[in-house]
């Protein structure tokens with residue numbers, strides 16, 4: 001039976017071209033700053049996001065933790081959407097390692113606004129922790145791959161600057177946001193002090209994320225990366241995959257979005273899944289299973305070769321990616337349409 005793995009866009013395998021680039025990568029000791037391939041990748045990331053500098057880190061989690069540690073820090077508060085990845089899936093590193101208190105704010109579609117943030121800004125009083133950082137997730141994974149509009153980003157940027165708060169974008173899927181919104185990465189990132197984007201999600205690389213910010217910030221971030229055990233040596237081998245991903249795999253993200261929308265339409269025509277296909281704007285889709293347990297629906301789908309995750313009792317997630325072609329997506333849509341539960 002053919003298997004369609006829609007559990008995540010992290011399940012992809014490096015393509016032959018990517019593996020060739022990895023095999024041929026020039027390397028050096030990156031802890032000494034001497035790996036030319038890592039340096040090239042970091043320069044590319046800084047340029048793409050319009051920041052002065054970038055740091056190659058092993059994961060998105062590390063790329064989020066470092067700015068929380070540096071821009072929020074022990075005894076201070078950060079404001080984050082309640083379903084944010086950093087507070088739901090990063091092992092409480094925000095408090096366990098950075099010492100910060102996350103204030104989790106529920107926002108429709110995962111999109112924070114000044115109105116939602118304002119009540120949570122601590123007053124300047126001796127018995128209050130200080131609010132230091134706003135974290136935005138773009139695209140927002142748990143909210144269904146949702147995307148900030150430029151107007152929403154600008155409002156938050158202006159709000160933060162006025163209050164001297166730092167802004168970090170968890171852009172694990174930044175280029176999905178770019179693709180869906182038509183706003184270039186530099187314009188999105190201008191509203192934030194720092195941004196992390198992942199190579200190992202929609203971009204199809206096996207490992208790695210880039211934390212981007214000012215030169216001074218990245219110099220400090222390099223120290224914290226080392227403290228966390230994240231200093232890598234001949235990392236050019238894996239950074240080469242990242243360069244390949246940035247050069248070849250950004251443009252094609254639109255296909256993943258189209259495939260997700262196609263599958264969403266098929267799901268919406270069934271009796272067992274509820275969703276509005278118009279809500280699907282990137283490569284992540286969620287549907288409700290009002291009359292059945294999501295876990296049972298996931299099992300039924302697996303029997304037809306479709307792998308996915310249940311998210312809560314009555315919600316299932318599908319994620320499209322580079323290893324799912326348009327033909328595969330059509331097959332998934334056909335299986336879903338025929339499936340009776």
Ligand SMILES: Cc1ncc(COP(=O)(O)O)c(C=O)c1O
Pocket residue numbers: 058059060061062064085086137139140141170172173198200209
């Ligand atoms: C929105 C978001 N941020 C951060 C991460 C963390 O990335 P990593 O698994 O590389 O630590 C993920 C992982 O799926 C994510 O979806």
